[in-house]
Amino acid sequence: MNDKFVIGIDLGGTNIKGALLDLDGGIIEKREIPTLANAGPEAVAGRIAGMITELEAAVRDTGKSVAGVGIGVPGQPERSTGEVIFAPNLYWRNVPLVKYLRRYTGLPVFLENDANVAALGEQWRGAGQGSANMVMVTIGTGIGGGIVLDGRLYTGSNGAAGELGHAVIEPAGPQCSCGRRGCLETLTSATAMVRMAREALDRGVKTELSKEENLEARDIIMAAQAGDRLALDIVEKAAYYLGIGLGNIINILNPDTIVIGGGVSRAGELLFEPLCRNARANCLDCAGSIVRIVPAQLGNDAGFVGAAKLVLQDNTKKCII
Ligand SMILES: [Zn+2]
Known part of the structure; x- marks a missing residue:
């Protein structure tokens, strides 16, 4: 168990925040970059994938690995297909975000609404612990x-x-x-x-x-x-x-x-x-x-902390870890 990590990404209309966390929700590395939504969904997905690769690199040399990526989006996700149905701040409709990110990173990716991941983050490591x-x-x-x-x-x-x-x-x-x-x-x-x-x-x-x-x-x-x-x-x-x-x-x-x-x-x-x-x-x-x-309690960290928890929540069913 202890040689696994999870990555959480909080995709916002202005910034993309992300972190590498251990399985207890401890933050190992944090990143923040501008979203640049005007460049279109594929370019934004590429920026997210770049952030995931950077975060993963922090553990790659130690023989440890990342179990998966959770991502919170400012809109309506379709969990079964991994598409973002509608995200007005990003001007997105029917964007296959999970497919993009899986192709770029090869990691399991879990999608959820941003308010939901913030709640999960506070429950895991914040005021709702x-x-x-x-x-x-x-x-x-x-x-x-x-x-x-x-x-x-x-x-x-x-x-x-x-x-x-x-x-x-x-x-x-x-x-x-x-x-x-x-x-x-x-x-x-x-x-x-x-x-x-x-x-x-x-x-x-x-x-x-x-x-x-x-x-x-x-x-x-x-x-x-x-x-x-x-x-x-x-x-x-x-x-x-x-x-x-x-x-x-x-x-x-x-x-x-x-x-x-x-x-x-x-x-x-x-x-x-x-x-x-x-x-x-x-x-x-x-x-x-x-x-x-x-x-x-978590402020702007709640989104990516909860997004990372998605990986563990889903894996309790699928037993990847
Ligand atoms: Zn209303």
Whole structure:
């Protein structure tokens, strides 16, 4: 067992991050290069393959070997064929990524959605370590989710599980990119917080926040930490809606841990106090009594750490190691 390693790759719209890890999830080598998505899928696959070859070289001379590669993609994967069906940030449709990478590297390659691998990474080596049933919610431009049940990633009947951002919380709420109204994503994401701030600014609410074009969620969090009333109200409102979403998740899945990731999670107690309060107010006591709601720990490493775990998760069935 100890002469094997795994490689995890986190393919993003801007950067490709990757690492060589030991079978306990310890990071041996890390790499990061620009994606250069404009060059097209085959060129991007070539860059990933180059990174894999470099990472593999770190163990090749020692007589040890790499058991496989896991890769998280920002879109919809088809696990059975190894294709990326749709990845809007990369302008990809039906890209046979696994086939490309197998041809270049000769290694087994496992494909998964990026929010799912982030959840698996946090469960393996981050804030969800030791957790059997864990849900991760990532608050960014949108809201991503991943579910780990009985220690394994749960992806549902056709891979669509974990889309927590599109749970409808307020049926008459703001329009969502998915075509519905009042999805969690429209009420709690960084984008939603900025929208709430702009609406208040347009109403003439007194605040330290400026009307500048480049207003970001981090500005709202910083203003809230400095005691700005409007910014505090926005964080409280985001926590209120997210609390309803988490309450539903707690009732349905009875997780022991919920990990909150993404830039907004760095707001600390300002977010977590109202979030935990609202989540507990919206679930049954029995399920609510056991769950911990905690910030993510791995930051940008979560994607490639979880991607690497895919190799071990699948191999428990296929017994390659
Ligand atoms: Zn939606």
